[in-house]
Amino acid sequence: MIDHERDLAHVREATERLLNAAASLDNAAAAEPSRLPGWTRGHVLAHVARNADALVNVLQGRPMYADAATRDADIERDSGRPLDVQLADLRETADRFQAAGAEPADWSRTVELRNGVTDSASRIPFRRWVEVALHHVDLGVGHELEDLPEEFVQREIDFLTERFKGLESVPATVLRADDGRGWTTGGTSGGISVMGPATEFLGWLAGRRDGSTLKTEGGPLPELPPL
Known part of the structure; x- marks a missing residue:
């Protein structure tokens, strides 16, 4: 059985690790290529922040993104921001996700993500954990797949x-x-x-x-x- 509260705690811990790692960068390093083709580290950080907002939308019954073009444009728009702005956005959006996860809700309900994909609301915290953990690796700052928790x-x-x-x-x-x-x-x-x-x-x-x-x-x- 999926334990969404446990997964929310995992998300919080993974987010702190990501924030600490990103804080070791500077503006020049944030503008360097990440491990994802065509994306800088700034693109990765912007995506992680916008994904938090998107999953809040999912939990609260709204479309995950307005459309694919808007999603991509928002990431591109935010990718070149100064590092301190990126970090503040990451923390604020992470806090919003945790607050949405703490709201009383039917966690057995079905929610809709992108492209018509549906899932149990209880799995959304794990999906967020995946986003934070794998994109931390994508930053290319010394955090590898081998460093991820066995669970x-x-x-x-x-x-x-x-x-x-x-x-x-x-x-x-x-x-x-x-x-x-x-x-x-x-x-x-x-x-x-x-x-x-x-x-x-x-x-x-x-x-x-x-x-x-x-x-x-x-x-x-x-x-x-x-x-």
Whole structure:
């Protein structure tokens, strides 16, 4: 069972780590490229802030974003701000998200995100945790997938393998972690086995690593659709 209150606490902790890391930058470093193609660190910070507002919208029954073009324009608009403005925005929007999460609500209700995707309201704090944790890695400031909490790694692999399950464009794939854990994903045809550390699975599934260190049997590493 999803514990949204526990996940809200995880979000708070992950946000503090991100803020502390971002505070070590300066304006020039914030303008440098991040690990996401085409985005500076400023783009990443702006996106994390705007995502908090978007998820508040979701929790309060409003559209996540006005539309895709507005979402992209807002990130571009905010990407070049001075670092102190970025940090203040990150903290203020994080506080708004926590306040929205503390409001009395039916956490079993279904909410709508982007592109018609729906989910349980109880999963929204975890989705926010994902945004904060992975984009912290994307900043390229020394925080790696291997530094993420084990609970996060397990749950995000669970989530992503389930997301790709049933897609016939992805061969049936079994993931076998070095520590004995296993997952299945993909369609019904194929039969690929992939072996390696769980953090490498996470990097591949989340589009953060190319999977070149993973070992496969039965064929090459499947190509995954973009998230």
